[in-house]
Amino acid sequence: MTPANLADAVRPAILDLMDRLNAAGHEAYVVGGSLRDILLRRDAHDWDLTTDARPVRLQELFPDSLYENAFGTVTVRDRDGQAVEVTTFRSDHDYADFRRPHRIEFGDRVEDDLARRDFTVNALAWGGPPGRVRELVDPFGGREDVARRVLRAVGDPAERFDEDALRMLRAVRLAATLGFTIESATLEAIGGRAELAIHLSGERIAAEIDKLLGASRPSVGLRLMAQTGLLAVVAPELAAQAGIPQNKTPGEDLWDHTLRTVDAAAAARRDGVVRLAALLHDLGKPATAADGHFYGHEAVGAELAATLLRRWHLPRETIERVEHLVRFHMFAYDESWSDAAVRRFIGKVGIESLDDLFALREADNIGSGVPAAAGNLAALRQRTAVELASNLVLDRAGLAIDGNDLITALGLAPGPAIGRVLDRLVEKVVVEPQLNERGTLLALARSMAKDR
Numbered sequence: 001m002t003p004a005n006l007a008d009a010v011r012p013a014i015l016d017l018m019d020r021l022n023a024a025g026h027e028a029y030v031v032g033g034s035l036r037d038i039l040l041r042r043d044a045h046d047w048d049l050t051t052d053a054r055p056v057r058l059q060e061l062f063p064d065s066l067y068e069n070a071f072g073t074v075t076v077r078d079r080d081g082q083a084v085e086v087t088t089f090r091s092d093h094d095y096a097d098f099r100r101p102h103r104i105e106f107g108d109r110v111e112d113d114l115a116r117r118d119f120t121v122n123a124l125a126w127g128g129p130p131g132r133v134r135e136l137v138d139p140f141g142g143r144e145d146v147a148r149r150v151l152r153a154v155g156d157p158a159e160r161f162d163e164d165a166l167r168m169l170r171a172v173r174l175a176a177t178l179g180f181t182i183e184s185a186t187l188e189a190i191g192g193r194a195e196l197a198i199h200l201s202g203e204r205i206a207a208e209i210d211k212l213l214g215a216s217r218p219s220v221g222l223r224l225m226a227q228t229g230l231l232a233v234v235a236p237e238l239a240a241q242a243g244i245p246q247n248k249t250p251g252e253d254l255w256d257h258t259l260r261t262v263d264a265a266a267a268a269r270r271d272g273v274v275r276l277a278a279l280l281h282d283l284g285k286p287a288t289a290a291d292g293h294f295y296g297h298e299a300v301g302a303e304l305a306a307t308l309l310r311r312w313h314l315p316r317e318t319i320e321r322v323e324h325l326v327r328f329h330m331f332a333y334d335e336s337w338s339d340a341a342v343r344r345f346i347g348k349v350g351i352e353s354l355d356d357l358f359a360l361r362e363a364d365n366i367g368s369g370v371p372a373a374a375g376n377l378a379a380l381r382q383r384t385a386v387e388l389a390s391n392l393v394l395d396r397a398g399l400a401i402d403g404n405d406l407i408t409a410l411g412l413a414p415g416p417a418i419g420r421v422l423d424r425l426v427e428k429v430v431v432e433p434q435l436n437e438r439g440t441l442l443a444l445a446r447s448m449a450k451d452r
């Protein structure tokens with residue numbers, strides 16, 4: 001793609017913002033990942049602009065903009081109403097704790113801004129000052145690296161990773177999402193200082209892992225993490241899977257199985273929760289390995305997964321969903337299951353988790369070298385669908401009576417005993433749906449209350 005037809009690839013509303021900055025006398029450039037992506041002919045998302053205009057000036061020019069951080073980034077709405085980050089040229093100084101710069105300095109040259117960026121392919125800019133034909137600014141050979149699909153640190157890789165250890169995770173993540181290789185000196189520098197990742201916050205790690213898992217083959221990035229030692233720092237419980245024998249694909253260990261499973265979830269275009277569950281589903285195996293078996297690994301794994309995801313500060317709902325999937329991933333169906341057994345299975349797993357759990361099993365099957373539908377999965381899916389199409393009762397809310405009925409009709413005292421009676425009624429109705437009728441339930445409840 002030549003600089004001239006770059007103009008066609010940039011969203012018109014972004015060109016409009018650049019025109020407005022130029023008209024106000026400022027330089028304006030598209031920069032970073034969006035430019036890299038259009039050079040790769042990929043769809044660019046989150047457009048970033050850089051300019052010599054200072055934040056205060058940007059706020060004057062774009063009155064409805066937001067200036068929310070100390071790094072000179074102003075979020076502007078383009079004419080399509082989309083948020084665009086406009087960042088003042090800056091250089092970063094005095095990195096603290098291998099993380100963020102302590103001090104930033106605004107600058108007047110786009111080249112200086114590009115020099116603070118992580119990889120050459122992210123250190124390109126396209127645009128210019130007012131009145132000039134827009135062109136590509138490429139001080140570090142980023143364009144050639146895009147063409148060769150190589151990630152190379154800007155400047156000395158060791159220094160750049162010492163400044164901000166997140167760049168190491170970004171390297172493996174970008175290698176996976178872009179399908180790039182990491183240039184050897186850059187890769188070696190990661191291997192030499194992976195332990196610096198210990199200083200990263202859980203949130204920043206999680207954001208990279210989330211993007212990595214979004215790749216079409218996450219295993220590419222995960223293998224790089226293992227190989228460089230990053231995995232042992234950010235997820236030692238996963239690193240422990242290497243070398244654990246697994247009776248699946250010959251010559252492969254548990255870590256290989258995990259990687260195949262994650263890739264299968266990605267190939268099936270499953271969402272982030274299923275991908276995370278695929279990554280973590282066998283987390284309990286190293287701790288439970290005994291004589292070629294892993295008894296109870298799903299319960300141990302569910303706890304370990306939740307602990308890991310809490311460390312990464314994931315939203316509580318995500319943690320609970322992943323933990324749940326890991327806990328229940330070992331179900332074993334055969335055709336002898338009664339309809340009641342199918343209903344109990346649905347009740348235990350939860351209607352809302354069924355599809356994810358089946359998707360996880362399909363990925364796990366593929367990861368084990370067997371067909372996705374192995375273990376009669378299609379039959380179980382079909383039978384759950386039949387049960388779901390009937391008037392299925394799986395919880396207290398589906399019962400034909402409620403706690404108040406028990407109090408008024410049976411004279412039970414309000415309190416936790418009421419809930420216990422309702423739960424026992426649910427168990428009965430799951431097995432025999434025809435019991436879900438007011439008179440029958442009250443009679444059953446009466447005998448239960450007597451038994452106690």
Ligand code: ATP
Nearest residue numbers: 032033034046048116117118122123164166167211
């Ligand atoms: P994505 O496709 O995920 O958006 P990206 O490279 O655009 O990838 P962003 O987080 O959007 O990632 O960052 C935008 C740009 O800011 C990057 O392309 C890079 O130039 C620069 N950048 C981001 N994080 C860092 C970092 N930790 N160190 C140096 N430069 C960074």
Ligand code: MG
Nearest residue numbers: 032033034046
């Ligand atoms: Mg980006």
